[in-house]
Amino acid sequence: MKKIAVDAMGGDHAPKAIVEGVNQALAIFSDIEIQLYGDEAKIKHYLTATERVSIIHTDEKINSDDEPAKAIRRKKNASMVLAARAVKEGRADAVLSAGNTGALLAAGLFVVGRIKGIERPGLLSTLPTVDGQGFDMLDLGANAENTASHLHQYAVLGSFYAENVRGIAKPRVGLLNNGTEESKGDPLRKETYALLLAEDSIHFVGNVEARELLNGVADVIVADGFTGNAVLKTVEGTAMSIMGQLKSAIEKGGWKAKIGYLFMKDALRSLKKTLDYSDAGGAVLFGLNAPVVKAHGSSDAKSIFSTIKQVRTMLDSQVVKKSVEKFSIKEDSQ
Template sequence: MKKIAVDAMGGDNAPQAIVEGVNQALADFSDIEIQLYGDEAKIKRYLSDSERVTIIHTEEKINSDDEPAKAIRRKKKASMVLGAQAVKNGEAQALLSAGNTGALLAAGLFVVGRIKQIDRPGLLSTLPTVDGQGFDMLDLGANAESTAKHLHQYAVLGSFYAKNIRGLANPRIGLLNNGTEASKGDTLRKDTYALLDGDPSLHFVGNVEARDLMNGVADVVVTDGFTGNAVLKSIEGTAINLMGQLKTSITSGGLKAKIGAFFLKDSLYKLKDSLDYSSAGGAVLFGLKAPVVKCHGSSDAKAVYYTIKQIRTMLDTNVVGQLVDEFAKNEGKE
């Protein structure tokens, strides 16, 4: 049985969206147990009866405006902290939260702990492509500054994830840069290029540009956290505004527009689905001793459900255990 700790109080729509997503997951997956951390009375309003769910009551939670490191130290009984502690103690195998991103990163690093030989775990998410296959990208904001060595580790982490979670036998690794030529970029990008190009264990396809990401130019895209977070939010904003403008054009375009939309309904739904990455799950803080996964703060029940499904796959494939073994091989070589 896979035991997953869930911060029921994190996120804009907590606890309702969190608990409803848990209900769906429990109904579909008979091999999971859920530990819900949060206010018991509020959780019970939305929770379906199940023998595979436990509520660990606490009224303390980490707010979106709390300073991450201080919150982890001072709010020992917060729902997120208790969930992380359960993972550390072996009472749960993974942690899910839609709460304060910085606090979750701090809980992952300081409570769950990073894998030996990994300097800085990266935040990884699967983003949409026009062909529906998607691509994994990291770092998406766990570390604002990185060295070439860190980016090389992100490539190894991303390759492991793509192989084990997405089933890609030989994932293509791309380095995000301001041009595709090997000579492009600043010192960080040039030094990283040399490391990736010289690693025979990686299928490195060279530099990739941001405009090509959604065309499936690579299966895994590596960058520093500052750049990755900016690109992520650009993609999110573009998708949201594109669908919003399309809806406005239809509703304000008169009878012809509405008739046209009726006949294009199936195609429009396919377009919406191709831009919706909630079905890929949450963002994984990859490089820790156990899966710690972040849902978007505005996640609905569907997004929570798919994140639990993602965690279930991570536990099924033992991707973290394999990662520990892989980096243990390299211990002492540097």
């Protein structure tokens, strides 16, 4: 049985969206057990599942505007902290939260702990491509600054994830840069390029440009945290803007536009599905001793369900265990 600790109080629509997503997951997956951390009365109001679910009551939670490190230290009984501690103490196999991103990163580092040999865990998420296959990208903001060694480790971790969780054989790994030529980029990118070129355990395809990301140029994209976070928010913002403009054009276009929409309805729904990353699950803080997964703050029940499905796949594939073994061997050989 896979035991998943869930912060029921994190996110814009908690606990409603969190608990409803849990209800859906428990109905579909018979091999998971959910531990819900948070206000018991509020959780019970939405909980319909009766088996393989437990509630660990706490009145304390971490707010979106709390300073991450301080919140983890001072709010020791917060729902997020208790969920992370359950993983640390072996009472749960993974932790999921839609709450304060910085606080979850801090809980992951200080409570769950990083893999021996990993210098800095990175935030990984699966983003959409026009062919529907998607690509994994890290770091997406766990670190404001990175070294070439960090990016080298992200390439290996990302390749591990794409192969074991998404089932991609020999994932193509690309380095996000301002040009495809080997000579392009700043010193960080050039040093990273040389490290990735020499790494036998990955299929490195070279530098890739941001404009090609959604065309499926690679299965794994490596970037420093500052750049990765900017790209993530650009992709999200672009998708929202395109769908918003289409909706506005149809609403303001008169009867001809509305008739045209009837003929294009299926195509537009397909476009929306392509741009919708909620089916892919949450962002993984990869490089820790257990899966720590951040669902989007505005997650609805569907997104929470997808994130639980993602966590289940991670546990099934033992991707974290394999990462621990790989980097422990590397560390011991140095």
